Amino acid sequence: MISRIIEWCAHNRFLVFTGVLLLTLAGIWSMGHIPLDALPDISDVQVIIHTNWEGEPPTSSKTKSPTQSSLLCWLRRG
Numbered sequence: 001m002i003s004r005i006i007e008w009c010a011h012n013r014f015l016v017f018t019g020v021l022l023l024t025l026a027g028i029w030s031m032g033h034i035p036l037d038a039l040p041d042i043s044d045v046q047v048i049i050h051t052n053w054e055g056e057p058p059t060s061s062k063t064k065s066p067t068q069s070s071l072l073c074w075l076r077r078g
Contacts, residue, residue, distance in 0.1 A: 009016045
C-alpha cells in the first residue's frame with residue numbers, strides 16, 4: 001500500500017508539489033486570519049449563587065458600610 005502511494009507520488013510530482021504548495025499557502029493565510037488569544041484566561045471558574053431565605057438580612061450591594069462610604073467620599077474629593 002505504501003509502496004503504491006510512493007510510486008504514484010513519484011509519477012505525479014507536479015500534483016504533489018501543487019498540493020503541498022496549496023496547503024502551505026492555506027496554512028499561512030489561516031495563521032493571519034484566525035484570532036489567537038495570546039494571554040489565555042487560566043483563572044479558576046467562579047460561580048456565585050445567591051439564595052433568598054426567610055428573614056434574610058440586606059445584602060452588601062444594597063447597604064454600605066461606614067468604611068465604604070468614607071472611601072467613596074474621599075475618591076469623589078480627589
